[in-house]
Amino acid sequence: MNRPVPATHAAVEFVDVVFRRPAAGERGNGVAVLDGVSFTLNRGEVLAIVGPSGAGKTTLLHLVNRLLEADGGEVRVGGRRVRDWPPPALRRHAGLVFQSAPMLPGTVFDNLEAPLRLAGRALSRAEAARWLEAVELDPALLEQDAATLSSGQKQRVALLRTLATEPAVLLVDEVTSALDMASARVVESLVLDRVRTRGLSVLWVTHDEAQARRVAHRVLHLEGGRVRYLGPVDGYRWPAHPTDGPGKVACRPAGEGGGS
Numbered sequence: 001m002n003r004p005v006p007a008t009h010a011a012v013e014f015v016d017v018v019f020r021r022p023a024a025g026e027r028g029n030g031v032a033v034l035d036g037v038s039f040t041l042n043r044g045e046v047l048a049i050v051g052p053s054g055a056g057k058t059t060l061l062h063l064v065n066r067l068l069e070a071d072g073g074e075v076r077v078g079g080r081r082v083r084d085w086p087p088p089a090l091r092r093h094a095g096l097v098f099q100s101a102p103m104l105p106g107t108v109f110d111n112l113e114a115p116l117r118l119a120g121r122a123l124s125r126a127e128a129a130r131w132l133e134a135v136e137l138d139p140a141l142l143e144q145d146a147a148t149l150s151s152g153q154k155q156r157v158a159l160l161r162t163l164a165t166e167p168a169v170l171l172v173d174e175v176t177s178a179l180d181m182a183s184a185r186v187v188e189s190l191v192l193d194r195v196r197t198r199g200l201s202v203l204w205v206t207h208d209e210a211q212a213r214r215v216a217h218r219v220l221h222l223e224g225g226r227v228r229y230l231g232p233v234d235g236y237r238w239p240a241h242p243t244d245g246p247g248k249v250a251c252r253p254a255g256e257g258g259g260s
């Protein structure tokens with residue numbers, strides 16, 4: 001992607017963040033899933049988070065909106081330490097879309113309306129229908145039980161539901177994994193439109209190299225709990241095999257790329 005990265009204050013900062021999970025049967029300090037992770041997400045930037053399965057990508061997203069708490073270092077959102085944010089306000093500011101896209105009980109309309117209702121706002125059926133059309137879903141789905149949607153339909157409804165309250169930061173966890181290429185591109189366009197027009201900042205976990213190239217300003221490669229690459233998409237050598245580390249030729253050391 002060729003858009004310039006806007007030079008504005010940080011949307012998200014990780015400073016030497018450590019997160020441990022207990023090893024099976026262990027009572028000690030546990031295994032470091034993230035081990036001294038530092039990066040900055042600039043306002044209006046899309047940062048692709050890549051790396052092998054189990055590298056800690058989902059964990060990193062969950063530390064941003066306090067579904068998990070760091071064991072060391074500091075996570076800041078909007079210039080404020082996450083532990084100083086009330087969790088509901090933090091989760092409105094930094095909205096997370098899960099890969100599994102869990103639906104609330106009720107219809108698709110109920111799901112889209114729920115976050116707005118919590119914020120004391122209303123949603124008309126006409127507006128909800130326009131949202132569905134924007135991601136190429138049939139407006140007739142509004143009255144359908146959300147539990148009966150396909151995985152790909154749920155992913156799109158979950159994204160719309162999160163965008164409904166206009167978060168400043170979007171945390172995206174493999175949200176197009178159940179979509180065909182055309183639908184994935186529609187979802188990407190919707191998010192990128194918010195980036196361009198409203199300065200939305202995005203941490204986008206993806207295994208898809210082509211998608212990272214389409215959507216991201218920079219790439220952060222996580223592996224073994226550490227940042228192995230942080231820099232421009234064009235300077236990143238995608239591993240030949242998903243379990244490999246980043247390619248050696250074109251990689252710059254973490255922290256030298258893109259101003260973080």
Ligand SMILES: Nc1ncnc2c1ncn2[C@@H]1O[C@H](COP(=O)(O)OP(=O)(O)OP(=O)(O)O)[C@@H](O)[C@H]1O
Nearest residue numbers: 021022033051052053054055056057058059060205
């Ligand atoms: N609830 C949990 N309890 C214990 N360990 C966990 C839990 N959830 C994740 N882990 C472990 O934490 C590590 C990081 O998991 P995480 O889901 O963040 O990785 P990931 O990079 O998102 O992987 P994937 O690409 O497969 O989604 C893994 O070793 C995983 O087994």
